[in-house]
Amino acid sequence: MVLTIRRRWDPLYGLMVEADGALDADTCPVLQATLLTALTETAVCCDLGGASVFGAAAADTLAVVHLHAAYLRQPFSIREISDLAASVLRITGLDAILTIV
Template sequence: MEVSGDVDAETAPMLLVALAEAIDVTPRVCCDLRGVGFFGADGANVLAIAHVHAAHARGAFSVRGVHGFTARVLEITGLNLILRMDDQV
């Protein structure tokens, strides 16, 4: 699933719904963050929830295209140690 634009308090709920729906219908979901500009705490929360949701569904959740500020947020939160990262930009 490709994400573009900002992931903030306004857009994070929509991303969460989209990821949850994807996880419910397919065993493997990858969230491509290459097109993301701003990525805040709300975005990190969404990725953490998606990770847990996939684990409960016995699926796999990963992210790719992590770069810039997004990478920094994932490092600060420790999600870079938990989430499967398919690649780094």
């Protein structure tokens, strides 16, 4: 599977990290490393509008990044989630914990 990650500055949310493609066990470590590194510098919003696959690995990645952001006291949010991603987050209970904008 293929994942493309782009970074751009957003005046409202800080660093916008856009993930396009499959968020699976093979690609999520790259997204996680990107998000964790970015959080050491600034607020981060992860745009998941282009995610074609979203499962347990993606949910785990977002949980880990959320905890790390809380530890660093940096804002972390996600946006543009698909219906599938919303279902996975609801089933795992992460929808009640993550900041979804």
